[in-house]
Amino acid sequence: MMSFNELGLSSPLLKAIEEQGYTTPSPIQTKSIPVILKGGDVLASAQTGTGKTAGFTLPLLENLTNKKVDTKSTKGKRPIRALILTPTRELAAQVHDNVQAYSKFLDIRSMVMFGGVNQKQHIHSLRGGIDILVSTPGRLLDLESQGYLSLANIETLILDEADRMLDMGFVHDIKKIIKLVPKKRQTLLFSATFSKEIKALAHDFLVNPVMVEATPENTTAQRVEHSLYRLDRTRKTELAVKLIKEGDWQQVLVFTRTKHGANRLSDKLEKAGITSAAIHGNKSQNARVAALRKFKDGGIRVLVATDIAARGLDIPLLPHVINFELPNVPEDYVHRIGRTGRAGASGNAVSLVGIDEEDYVFDIERLLKQTISEKTIEGFARSSTPTPEDREPPLSGGGRFGRNTPNKNRGSGRGKPAGGKAPGQNPKGHKPRNSNNPDEKPTYKRRPRRRK
């Protein structure tokens, strides 16, 4: 097995790695670090939990340190030389934490920016001059259009969780940002899945990229044991409580499809005596950070999250994931269960499947090319005469037909919906924008360019 020494990183970085307690590079690190050090473009398939952040941050820091900065055009101020774009605030904050940890022994300045917080602090930090900027697309374009920052000196552009950025409707923002950075640059694109759209983006913006994969495309981590229970939707809370209590699960990440569902479930778990918090796009940044901290510290047993909010959460060694509702995008299933079994530990993911979710099971199994094993618990089998409530998918929040589409447009539960439309299409046959992100649409406002 390779060591960090052999990858060509210099001693300040090796020292920081040692402080983090990493002994051996992860597969994505072994593959991506040498290519990035040589200055090549990279198209990497890697989920959170594979060590991808260090995979691009370590060689980035090495390259920035080794190259002399030209501050002539910036009147002696440090120009922004690297831009890391992330889809969510949580991921931005987490990536920046990593950048800071790894650059501890280097003369590198970095900062993180995202929407939802006052921009004054960002502007103040930008004035001081920074080398690496980690940002979500909206706030970046906002401050750029106001003249507070320039991307003209970017040497390396990193798109982290690019698939999620596209899912969230950021494609136009990404294209705008790419126009603002120099043509001659290094571009690194990290994505959990390689969809057609990602491949198109890579084709347009990367030059002869080296493809690296942490795990084979769209396959679930081998070490994650995943299974499902088929039951009536009205009994899901009861089963979740039973599994958590009787299994003595102490740290459980539970996914719901909607933010209201997350709140409701969290309340119900609390009432059942299981400490819990919900985390989603309607919560303030502070509330999300506080909930996550409590969860990590063992202050609460359950974190209920929507897909978007959970994206980028850095929760090492997570033992249990419950899909309280299956995601309507099959790739999200891969992301979700990838949250368990991290850093070599074994993980366990269970899905609670109502009769209205059989289509999703079908899509997920087709993507994984495997059948998810079914478990049963006495007393929880699906009733042979489901109530209308059991049959209907939740109304709010980005079902397959977009938000709040009446159920009458669906078929009768199993099989394809009425009208014969393909999954993910609305009755007009168009894929709805943001169909799978009820939480966090980019809702920033453009301000007019500031006059100088």
Ligand code: AMP
């Ligand atoms: P990431 O996939 O970047 O979100 O990283 C997932 C977790 O793995 C983070 O908690 C990192 O601190 C940790 N990590 C990254 N690289 C290594 C490594 N080589 N050895 C052990 N842990 C690592």
